[in-house]
Each structure stands twice: as C-alpha cells, then as structure tokens.
Amino acid sequence: MFRTHFISELNDNLDGKEVKLAGWVHNIRNLGGKVFLILRDKSGTVQVVVEKSSKAYEVLNQLSLESAISITGSVKKDERAPNGIEVHAKEISIISVSKSPLPLDVSGKVKADIDTRLRERLLDLRRPEMQAVLKIQSVAVKSFRETLYKNGFIEVFTPKIIASATEGGAQLFPVMYFGKDAFLAQSPQLYKELLAGAIERVFEIAPAWRAEESDTPYHLSEFISMDVEMAFADYNQVMQLIEQIMYNMINDVKRECEKELKVLNHTLPDVALPLRRITYSEAIEILQNKGLNIKFGDDIGTPELRLLNEEIKENLYFIIDWPWLSRPFYTKQKSDNPQLSESFDLIYKWLEIASGSSRNYIREVLENSLKVRGLNPTSFEFFLKWFDYGMPPHAGFGMGLARVMLMLTGLQSVKEVVPFPRDKKRLTP
Structure with missing residues (x-):
C-alpha cells in the first residue's frame, strides 16, 4: 500500500496517529538538525519534518525535487505549520527519483513563458494553478452533463472519421481510410441532427478538428466540442437551455471549486437570467456609431466584440439573427426576413463561446441552401436522404470547452487550459 490517506484528509482528529502518504517532493529545507520537506499530492501539500535521528533521514541525500516518494510518519498539530498540521517522518521510501535540475520550477518561484510550459508540460501540469484548472474543468463538464440529463437529453457518440465536410469548408484534416480519402470531423453537426430525428434530445462531448490558419490565443486545431441538438424546438428554446447550462455551471464551479478559484485569484462573473439578447443589426449599428467601418453582412470578430462590449458591458449575452448567408447551410431563415437567420452566438465579454440556430428540416430547403452556397447536394446525400422520412423541426448549438x-x-x-494543446506549431508532447 502506497498510502493510507490523501493530504487533504489530514486533520486534528489524527493527531498522534500514524499515516502513510504518497506524492512528490515539492520543496526541501535543510536546517542542520532537521529537514523540512514539503510533500504534494493531488489534494494539496503538507510539511513533513525529518529528524536527524530518524531512519527517514538516511535517504534524504538521494532525494531531488519532484521525486515520487512514500512517507510513513505520525501526525502532529502545530500552529506554526502550514494548515496547522505536520507529519513527523519515520520512514521514507523512494518510488522514483527525478532528474536534477528541473527544466521547469513546479513551485512557481521561477516563472516560465508559455512555450517552456508547453514543452515541459507534465511538470507544468503539476503546478497548483494547473491542478486548479483541471479540477474546474471537471466540475464544469459534470455540470453541463447534469443539466442536460435533467432536461431529458441522452449522451451520444458520433463518427470522427467522415467522408465529406460537415459545413462545406476547406478547414479539414485528410486521413487515409482503407485506401479511401476521408477527413477528421470538424463537428458532429450532421450526425447529431440525424440522431435528434430519432431520439429527440441528444448531446455529445468529444474532440473535433479544424485546420485553421488562425494562430491566436483563442484557436486550436484539436478542441473539445460540447454539442446539443433537440427536436421539436427552435433557437429560442435552445437559448433558454443554454441559460440554464451557464447559470448552473458557473454556480457549481463557485460552490465546488472555491479553493481552486482562490489559487487562480479569479472571481467568476455573476449571471442574471434571462441573458440579454441583441440582434446582429443592433450590434452593427452600435459599432458604426463608435466609428468602425463595418456593414451588414460583415463578421463580428473578437476585435469588434471588444469594442461592442465597451458599450453593452455584459459578462454574458447573445447576438441573435445573423445574416443567413453568413451561417452554415443547415441554418433556418427567418420567415419574416429571409436575409436573416434564426441563429445566435453566445458571447462572454468579447469572446464567442457557443453558436447555434434553428435548423432547416425540409429537404428541398436544404438542397437550395447548399446550391446558394455553391455546394453540391449530391455530396450530402448521406445526410439529405433521411429528410424524406419525417424529420422534425430541430435546433441546437456547439460550445467550445476551452473558451x-x-x-x-x-x-x-x-x-493554457488544454493539457496537451494542438495548434499550427505543436504536435508534441
């Protein structure tokens, strides 16, 4: 047995009791007569006192920072110790010795740039800040799932090797598939629509790939997409669902990750429902009034959203009713204004974090939408054929977990928030 307790489980009730801990050497201070060793595991750190007269002292000269060890010792209350508790070591077992010097300081005393951190990623992931990020991510994904389960959704899994582009774009990674050309999926979009046509309410949390040339702090070549599709619904119902998801997610993280947020020195935004909705046309007008050279039909990217946020000052809000031709072929036109679509983006301050719409569910409408965009309906026959069999009205969204x-x-x-990111320049580690 490597351990009897995690560090976070040590408390006053264990005073005088023997425990066995396992983790990594976070720091060592030799004061001559005794040594203070900081041990770290997934739950936190504890001060370990090693007396010169103890058996544990004999192996100290073999230890280096980030070595994996197991410690047997007795718990003692001491107000001077961090957290008011320390462990007096009787034995130290070396599990795995770390090379020295380290290429990255896990304690954070010596700062490293992002390239160094990503190159030495395993050590970087041991830092308390990255441990906090991964815990917050886990809670956020759990909250996302739980909200959808409570609303009658079923988790599904769609193909990630596909025969044609999901949205007709060129941002595809080709792969060889038994001698045939295939691609890594940009999105589960078409498959989740078909699944909604069978079991009504579905969601998926899975990787997707886009061969984008963008090299910004907000783009990845491989990312985790959180996708939802619901039948007998339109984009208004989907936006109401996203409001529930975001409200629950933020409050769940607040409740379950108080320690982690403190480590990151971050305060989560307050969310009041319903979220504000502004139309694309209103957004364009605001930007024009602020002197920006922008017109109807232009994209509203991150630079424009920064300017827009100066005016509306919202943490989370929707931009709705985007131009129909600027959205993918499956997006439904507004009946009262065919230039516009029943679509939305969810914006956090100046960053798009989700995009969705009501979908076209009539085959002839889909075929026309493809032709208008210069796409060949024959290439999408695997998708279109099912619209001959009573496809219901449906709507959904995709959300980027990293954003x-x-x-x-x-x-x-x-x-920073992805354990092993993939972008234009990075294929390892």
Missing part, C-alpha cells in the same frame, strides 16, 4: 474555461479560470489563452 468556456477562459471564462471560468481567468486565463488568457486556450493553450
């Missing part, structure tokens, strides 16, 4: 994590952690780049 949501920027909101939940206060960090500035999606590369």
Whole structure:
C-alpha cells in the first residue's frame, strides 16, 4: 500500500496517529538538525519534518525535487505549520527519483513563458494553478452533463472519421481510410441532427478538428466540442437551455471549486437570467456609431466584440439573427426576413463561446441552401436522404470547452487550459 490517506484528509482528529502518504517532493529545507520537506499530492501539500535521528533521514541525500516518494510518519498539530498540521517522518521510501535540475520550477518561484510550459508540460501540469484548472474543468463538464440529463437529453457518440465536410469548408484534416480519402470531423453537426430525428434530445462531448490558419490565443486545431441538438424546438428554446447550462455551471464551479478559484485569484462573473439578447443589426449599428467601418453582412470578430462590449458591458449575452448567408447551410431563415437567420452566438465579454440556430428540416430547403452556397447536394446525400422520412423541426448549438474555461479560470489563452494543446506549431508532447 502506497498510502493510507490523501493530504487533504489530514486533520486534528489524527493527531498522534500514524499515516502513510504518497506524492512528490515539492520543496526541501535543510536546517542542520532537521529537514523540512514539503510533500504534494493531488489534494494539496503538507510539511513533513525529518529528524536527524530518524531512519527517514538516511535517504534524504538521494532525494531531488519532484521525486515520487512514500512517507510513513505520525501526525502532529502545530500552529506554526502550514494548515496547522505536520507529519513527523519515520520512514521514507523512494518510488522514483527525478532528474536534477528541473527544466521547469513546479513551485512557481521561477516563472516560465508559455512555450517552456508547453514543452515541459507534465511538470507544468503539476503546478497548483494547473491542478486548479483541471479540477474546474471537471466540475464544469459534470455540470453541463447534469443539466442536460435533467432536461431529458441522452449522451451520444458520433463518427470522427467522415467522408465529406460537415459545413462545406476547406478547414479539414485528410486521413487515409482503407485506401479511401476521408477527413477528421470538424463537428458532429450532421450526425447529431440525424440522431435528434430519432431520439429527440441528444448531446455529445468529444474532440473535433479544424485546420485553421488562425494562430491566436483563442484557436486550436484539436478542441473539445460540447454539442446539443433537440427536436421539436427552435433557437429560442435552445437559448433558454443554454441559460440554464451557464447559470448552473458557473454556480457549481463557485460552490465546488472555491479553493481552486482562490489559487487562480479569479472571481467568476455573476449571471442574471434571462441573458440579454441583441440582434446582429443592433450590434452593427452600435459599432458604426463608435466609428468602425463595418456593414451588414460583415463578421463580428473578437476585435469588434471588444469594442461592442465597451458599450453593452455584459459578462454574458447573445447576438441573435445573423445574416443567413453568413451561417452554415443547415441554418433556418427567418420567415419574416429571409436575409436573416434564426441563429445566435453566445458571447462572454468579447469572446464567442457557443453558436447555434434553428435548423432547416425540409429537404428541398436544404438542397437550395447548399446550391446558394455553391455546394453540391449530391455530396450530402448521406445526410439529405433521411429528410424524406419525417424529420422534425430541430435546433441546437456547439460550445467550445476551452473558451468556456477562459471564462471560468481567468486565463488568457486556450493553450493554457488544454493539457496537451494542438495548434499550427505543436504536435508534441
């Protein structure tokens, strides 16, 4: 047995009791007569006192920072110790010795740039800040799932090797599939629509790939997409669902990750429902009034959203009713204004974190939408054929987990919040 307790389980009730702990050497201070060793596991750190007269002292000269060890010792209350508790070591077993010097300081005393951190990623992931990020992410994903389960959704899994582009774009990674050309999926969009046509309410949390040339703090080549599709619904119902998801997610993280938020020195935004909705046309007008050279039909990217946020000053809000031709072919036009679509983006301050719409569910409408965009309906026959069999009205959205994590952690780049990011320059580790 490597341990009897995690460090977080040590308390006053164990005073005088023997425990066995396992973890990594976080720091060592030799004061001559005794040595103070900081041991770290997934739950936190504890001060370990090693007396010169103890058996444990004999192995100290073999230890280096980040070595994996197991310690047997007795718990003692001491107000001078961090957290008011320390462990007096009787034996130290060396499990795995770490090379020295370390290429990255896990204690954080010596700061490292993002490239060094990503190159030495395992050591970086041992830092308390990254441990906090991963815990927050776990709670956020759990909250996302729980909200959807409570609303009658079923978790599904769709193919990640596909025969054609999901949205007709060129941002695809080709792969060889038994001698045939295939691609890594940009999105589960078409498959989740078909599944909604069978079991009505579905969601998926899975990787997706986009061969984007963008090299910004907000883009990845491989990312985790959180996708939802619901039948007999339109984009208004989907926006109401997202409001529930975001409200629950933020409050669950507040409740379950108080320690982690403190480590990151981050305060989560307050969310009052319903979220504000402004139309695309209103957003364009606001930007024009602020002197920006922008017109109807233009995209509203991050620079424009920064300017827009100066005016509306909202943590979370929707931009709705985007131009129909600027959205994917499956997006439904507004009946009262065909230039516009029943679509939305969810914005955190100046960053798009989700996008969704009502979908076209009539085959002829879908075929026309493809042709208008210069796409060949024949290439999408595997999808279109099922619209001959009573496809219901449906709507949904896709949300980028890494971008949501920027909101939940206060960090500035999606590369920081992903354990092993993939972008234009990075294929390892």
